[in-house]
Every structure is written in C-alpha cells, then in structure tokens.
Amino acid sequence: xxxxxxxxxxxxxxxxxxxxxxxxxxxxxxxxxxxxxxxxxxxxxxxxxxxxxxxxxxxxxxxxxxxxxxxxxxxxxxxxxxxxxxxxxxxxxxxxxxxxxxxxxxxxxxxxxxxxxxxxxxxxxxxxxxxxxxxxxxxxxxxxxxxxxxxxxxxxxxxxxxxxxxxxxxxxxxxxxxxxxxxxxxxxxxxxxxxxxxxxxxxxxxxxxxxxxxxxxxxxxxxxxxxxxxxxxxxxxxxxxxxxxxxxxxxxxxxxxxxxxxxxxxxxxxxxxxxxxxxxxxxxxxxxxxxxxx
Amino acid sequence: xxxxxxxxxxxxxxxxxxxxxxxxxxxxxxxxxxxxxxxxxxxxxxxxxxxxxxxxxxxxxxxxxxxxxxxxxxxxxxxxxxxxxxxxxxxxxxxxxxxxxxxxxxxxxxxxxxxxxxxxxxxxxxxxxxxxxxxxxxxxxxxxxxxxxxxxxxxxxxxxxxxxxxxxxxxxxxxxxxxxxxxxxxxxxxxxxxxxxxxxxxxxxxxxxxxxxxxxxxxxxxxxxxxxxxxxxxxxxxxxxxxxxxxxxxxxxxxxxxxxxxxxxxxxxxxxxxxxxxxxxxxxxxx
Numbered sequence: 001x002x003x004x005x006x007x008x009x010x011x012x013x014x015x016x017x018x019x020x021x022x023x024x025x026x027x028x029x030x031x032x033x034x035x036x037x038x039x040x041x042x043x044x045x046x047x048x049x050x051x052x053x054x055x056x057x058x059x060x061x062x063x064x065x066x067x068x069x070x071x072x073x074x075x076x077x078x079x080x081x082x083x084x085x086x087x088x089x090x091x092x093x094x095x096x097x098x099x100x101x102x103x104x105x106x107x108x109x110x111x112x113x114x115x116x117x118x119x120x121x122x123x124x125x126x127x128x129x130x131x132x133x134x135x136x137x138x139x140x141x142x143x144x145x146x147x148x149x150x151x152x153x154x155x156x157x158x159x160x161x162x163x164x165x166x167x168x169x170x171x172x173x174x175x176x177x178x179x180x181x182x183x184x185x186x187x188x189x190x191x192x193x194x195x196x197x198x199x200x201x202x203x204x205x206x207x208x209x210x211x212x213x214x215x216x217x218x219x220x221x222x223x224x225x226x227x228x229x230x231x232x233x234x235x236x237x238x239x240x241x242x243x244x245x246x247x248x249x250x251x252x253x254x255x256x257x258x259x260x261x262x263x264x265x266x267x268x269x270x271x272x273x274x275x276x277x278x279x280x281x282x283x284x285x286x287x288x289x290x291x292x293x294x
Numbered sequence: 295x296x297x298x299x300x301x302x303x304x305x306x307x308x309x310x311x312x313x314x315x316x317x318x319x320x321x322x323x324x325x326x327x328x329x330x331x332x333x334x335x336x337x338x339x340x341x342x343x344x345x346x347x348x349x350x351x352x353x354x355x356x357x358x359x360x361x362x363x364x365x366x367x368x369x370x371x372x373x374x375x376x377x378x379x380x381x382x383x384x385x386x387x388x389x390x391x392x393x394x395x396x397x398x399x400x401x402x403x404x405x406x407x408x409x410x411x412x413x414x415x416x417x418x419x420x421x422x423x424x425x426x427x428x429x430x431x432x433x434x435x436x437x438x439x440x441x442x443x444x445x446x447x448x449x450x451x452x453x454x455x456x457x458x459x460x461x462x463x464x465x466x467x468x469x470x471x472x473x474x475x476x477x478x479x480x481x482x483x484x485x486x487x488x489x490x491x492x493x494x495x496x497x498x499x500x501x502x503x504x505x506x507x508x509x510x511x512x513x514x515x516x517x518x519x520x521x522x523x524x525x526x527x528x529x530x531x532x533x534x535x536x537x538x539x540x541x542x543x544x545x546x547x548x549x550x551x552x553x554x555x556x557x558x559x560x561x562x563x564x565x566x567x568x569x570x571x572x573x574x575x576x577x578x579x580x581x
Binding site for chain 2: 099130
C-alpha cells in the first residue's frame, strides 16, 4: 500500500513538473454561451465544470467582488491568484452557495447555483481554507458523515475505503481526527471532498499551515486528479509558486478580474521573466505580493 | 489508479433526485454525530441528569411542605410536590438540550463545520429540520434517563402508560425548544456570548412557567405581571402538554401553542439561515 501511495504522490510530482496538455476549453472565455455538451461530460451535463458570469458581491459599502467572470473546464487546473483581500474567499463563499451574489450567475456542470442548487452542490467538492474536520470524530466517521450528507447510501463504504487507501491513511481510519498532523488532516479533507465524485474541486488556500513537503505533495496530487479523474480544479492561493504549474492562472485583485492565461502567456504579456513579476506588474501590489511570496 | 468510470458507479442520492432517501441519510448523519459526541462527553451526560436530579431531590424535598398543591387538572387527587415538579424538570431537560444544540451550532460555525453542513446538496430547510430532529432525539433519550432516576427514588408517577403517552408530548416540546435554540444560534455570533444569551432564555423561561409551582399561585399571590408573562411563555404550554399527557389527557390549548411556536421558531430560524434573506448573510466570514 505504501508503494501505491508513493506512486500516486510521485506521479503527481512528475505531472506537475513536466506540465500537461492544455485542457479542453482553455480558450473559451467568460460567457455561459460557450457552455456546451461534449462527449467527455456525462450525458446532459455541460463540458465546463464551473462557469461564473459577471458576479458581484458587496458587504455594505464595500464591494468585495465586481463583475467577475471565469470558467474551469473538466480536467483543467486553474489557479486563482490574488493577494489577501482580493476577494478569493468571497468568491468561494458564492461558489459554494453559502452566500448569494448580488448580481451575476454561477453554474456547476451546467446547473445554476441559484435555481438548481441541489444539483450544483452535488457536483462540487470543497476544501475550505479553515479546517472543517470534526476533531472529536474518527477519520472514517468524518468521511461517513460527509457521505451521508451527500446521500451516498451503501456505496459510501467502498469509496471511503478507496479514498483512504489512496491517501495512505487506511491504518489511521479509526483514529480521532485530533490525533492527525496538519498535513494528514488536509489529506483527509481532500479525500472527503472527492468522496461524491465531484465535477469541480474548489481548493481555498488549502496549503495554509502546511510544511513545504506537504504543500508540494498536495499540489501534485491535485494535478493528478485533473489528469486521471477529469476533475476541474479552482485553486485559490496567494502563493505564486503554487500557480506556476497551473493550466491557467486567473489574477484577482481588489474584487476585480485582472487577467487570465498560462503562466507563460502572462509573462509574455507583461514582458516579465517570472510569474511573480508578472503578478506584481499586473496588480501593482509589489510590497504585498513580495511579502506573501516570501 | 481507478478510472473515471469506476468512480461514477453508485450515483449519490443527491444526483439521482431521491430527496426523501437523501434527507433520511442526512438525518442519520446528524443524529449519529450528535449521539457519538454526546457519549464522548461524559460530563455532559452527567450534568444533564444531575441538574434535574438536584431540583428533584434537594429543592423539591426541601419545599415539599411549603408548596402544597391542591387538586388541579390533570390530577384527580392530592399529589406529592416531587411528583408535581417532574413534568417541569422533564421540560428543563428538553430546554437545556435544545439550547445545547444551539451552542453546538455556534461552535460549528466558529470551527468551520457549519460550512460543511450548509454546502450539502439539500435545501437548508431540510438540513435544519434534520439537525433539529437529531437534537430532539437526544433530548428524548435524556428525558427517559431522568425517568429512570425518578424510578430509582420510587416516585409515584403514572408509569404505565404514562411514560409512553408522554413521548409525543415530549417530542413536540423538544422540537419547539430545539427550534428556539436554532433561532437563538442565528443571532449569537461568538461562542463567548452564548452564556449571556442563555441567561436571557433559559432562566426566564424556566421560572416564568408552571415547572415549580402552578400558575394560579402566582395569581393568588398578586404577582399579576409575572402571571401574565408566564401565560405568554411557550415553555408553560410545553410543560402542561407533558403533564397532561402523562396522565392520559390531552390539553389541546397547550398542544396548539407548542405546535404554533414550533412553526414560528423553525420558520424564523430557516429564514435566518437563508443566504438570500436572513441575518446570517450579514456575517461576513473572511475576505
């Protein structure tokens, strides 16, 4: 089993290092009219895993998001890069249905989050920035809790076993979540988010508090999910190095969509040598970005 | 590594559209979690039983000769004061656990677990109702544990079929008090504020009710304002409903008030947790 886990991690690292083929629909931009069915998507479901159109959100007088549009194709790894306060967490709260946008539309696998929330949420996997394991329950009880909330029935047991084996924590299944390290807790949260076979995986700054090795493993593993399970991933981060290997990078700043493209495209567009410099150039937040990147 | 098709076997109920099956699984999830956590917290079980037991064994024993209870419905004869206070103490078991569930909601919000619940693919009204039912099951377990303590001290209660008849009354009252707890949890932003808020809920509700003395005694003693306040307290009717049910009688007024209060409290709580309209939407969580 340990060998298998190692293979999974290593595979992810290799995938992340050599880069991957551009994901389908990369160049499609910003409008839901581009959402169409394809042979790779289940019958009746849209090719795009996630589509966000002209979404705005204000808290009182503060405009947290202003007409933001983006999309994630199936199997695509999209990094949402922005400094603290850019509106990433607000966007994730809207994407997960915790709050509703003041304007605009969100679709998950073609299902409108407002009109077909149940179908949309059923296709969404989320790893929140804040830890959300119940530390008093065992690892397997946490996963079972999630499976039942998703109505997975008897099929849940096999999936729980498979996901635990995949992340190498089968032998810790009965341990209380409190006994796990920060890195292992994150892995359990990721396994939990994948239990119901989501079309899109939202990762909200998931590497906060992890050591460099755990961070690298997590990024590589999520890349492998895109490749082998066709999951579309929206990975929010303020760490530029995590965005380097993404299929596409979206830069968000002060609630505004600033730019999108591959890391190479953004470098080329700004005439900078590194993605970090391109990011600084596009946002003009050199001091903040420098501090965060370090 | 498993292929995509392998992972698509066994479509979750959330996708197949069977909302009843899905809701039942969610109820099972929440009930299991509440029960496991309750059993892990032995202090909570102990305090849930010690609290009413102290009232029964110390307060009621001490005041048995001070508070004489005349023959009033549903009683057909004179009863001991300890027998009189049992429905009220059952009520306080239900009240405390209802508020404890509210505390758990506030804790879950602080710990981030609330997000997991609210992003489950079920309508929030269904999720909150499941949460309410899960908490109420736990309340009922505690209420019957308290009955066991009453049996231990050989109280002259209508054991059969009183215990069985009390079940629907306790369930409805437990739901009403749990719904009140859910409503309170909408407005408590931090766990530190919980104790203060509870002082404005638990103690007034308990003392402004017929839990410890019949309301006519308040009227007789001239405490008209207190009497009127007690008449507008839904907990008053919850206790009456249980008291009458234990003696095989139906108090329709109490049943109606408790059911109406349940609908209002749950409706307001669902409204409060609605991201489009309720109070929770104003609580910005992170940037």
